[in-house]
Amino acid sequence: MSSFPAGSLRCCRCPSCSSPFDLSAAEYRRNGPARRGLRHVRDTPARGPTIAPRSPALRGMMHFMHVDADLCGGSIVVTGHHGAEAELSLRADSAAGIRQWFHFRVRGARGRHVELTIHDAGEAMHPDAFHGYRALASYDLERWFRVPTHFDGRRLVLQHRPEHDTVHYSYFAAYPLDRLAALLSVVDRSPRARVLPIGASVEGRPIHIIVLGEEHPGKPRLWITGRQHPGETMGSWFVEGALVRLLAEDDLVTDTLLHEAVVYVVPIVNPDGSTRGNFRTNAAGRDLNREWQAPSDELSPEVASVRSAMEQAGVDLFLDVHGDEHADVAFAIGCAGNPGYSERLYELERRFTRSLARRDGGFSSELDYGADDPGKGDLRIGNNWVGERFDCLSMTIEMPFKEGPSGFGPDRAAELGRSSLEAVLESLGALR
Ligand SMILES: [Zn+2]
CATH class of the missing domain: 2.60.40.3120 (Immunoglobulin-like)
Known part of the structure; x- marks a missing residue:
């Protein structure tokens, strides 16, 4: 350290x-x-x-x-x-x-x-x-x-x-850590939310989790994580959009969501890479989205921290937010290759992606990377591991670096973060 x-x-x-x-x-x-x-x-x-x-x-x-x-993330x-x-x-x-x-x-x-x-x-x-x-x-x-x-x-x-x-x-709109610090300060002043450290990175930077809503047994537990890949800064703009909406007190969607469920947000999983201006890895050179099956306390403590928090709280829905270099629209990937994949999970994925596509013209429910062969899903990947471990709806959201037909940029990423909450709410009753 x-x-x-x-x-x-x-x-x-x-x-x-x-x-x-x-x-x-x-x-x-x-x-x-x-x-x-x-x-x-x-x-x-x-x-x-x-x-x-x-x-x-x-x-x-x-x-x-x-x-x-000479910039944070430069x-x-x-x-x-x-x-x-x-x-x-x-x-x-x-x-x-x-x-x-x-x-x-x-x-x-x-x-x-x-x-x-x-x-x-x-x-x-x-x-x-x-x-x-x-x-x-x-x-x-x-x-x-x-x-x-x-x-x-x-x-x-x-x-x-x-x-x-x-x-x-x-390459995409930068999201420096002092912007996150300002956001966390706003979140921390809200009676709806707690901001807690759940661990530290390779270089000792804190991994923050934001908990929104009252934790009660039986309430669905909804997780959103961003910036495993530090250069995919659209993940932070997405998370910021979602968080700002979750804090709004006159929003029927988020009022209902936080009444019915608890939301856990890890805005930046990889603070070292985000500070150093890395594209894909942490300070130890690890691609954190290939560390979920066996995270190392020494080389990928960021994932170990998030996994440990998930084991304590439980997971009923997981959205891991990323960026795709080639795409020109946003899309989502489920865990069809997982050994435990089922018709129920397929229906949940379909319901969520169709709901989000109806709400956001920059999101497509028709696009994905193609399903892994049955049982051959890579469990080192975050959404696959979580889907398998918790038998829950678990998706990677991919957003474009390119502007595409929707003129994609940080404002559109934030908008997708906001509209994703509506798709989450629509899925809520079917999660278990
Ligand atoms: Zn990524």
Whole structure:
């Protein structure tokens, strides 16, 4: 275990970031852009909207563009730059050779035509998924939009003319841990919910569970987990949408749900990977969604913690929320290959997916990965293991990285989180 302070949710990896704008003009002239390892780009003056330079020193600084990934969940390698063009490379997961996720910041590019080229996108885990894909951008990490993106089978090129000095680009809308901390603070103040630690990650970050509703014997126990795969940030937006609705006091759906059932939410199962900017693994290089059959206290304590909490509370429904690189609509996968799969579970899956498809145009009940051969389901996978262990409705929800026909983005993921509660309520009476 590392020395990461228990109880803190702040990103610990990122050094405090600085830019030439932090420095006095004299200091900047003396040390230049190389100070603190910064990489800057000299460029021709901007043609778009600019601010009037007040001094010769400031005018000089305005010619630089700066790219970095010193962010919670940040990931990119800057390999070169020229003018407003940057040469980039995908960074591998911290303890595994998996590359797909990127999240970085560009500063000093307001009004300039920026071209950001990821030269090794063709060597990513799912290179073909970059065809027909457009990257997301945001000025404030709150509102996200897509930018023109081209993939030639090898290089992924993002082109954009930012309207502000600082802009973030991500494979999908980033969800930093300080956003989770703010959400947990809101949840904690609600009389409907408890926020409890159920364990710690490899690096000592807490695994939080949110319990909503009164626990009574006989009440259905409904579980939602997100971010086993840290780069699938749509899982966090989904969970946030569901949680905000569960806290609303004038919502008939959630009033009824919490009267009839107890809801357990683990918003981020993999906080280390989410902080480090990993795509798929935790700090020990483990794919947590292949650890459920035999989690290790040393290498996958995150899954061990969630499994242990499930054994204590019981499970009657499980939704494990993920993202799919190739899909352009959301869909769900049941556990048809499990040894204990039954007609009852098939009917429950069908009822739930059809109900959700009726409520959300971005969700399809017709799509899945194809059923495993009977009895051959991979019980290392979370929803398979839970479905087998608790003989319950247990599904993986997959949401797209691509925008697809519904214009999928973080707002749509949150909407799916909200509408999924209606499908859960409709399934409630049939769960047992
Ligand atoms: Zn996943």
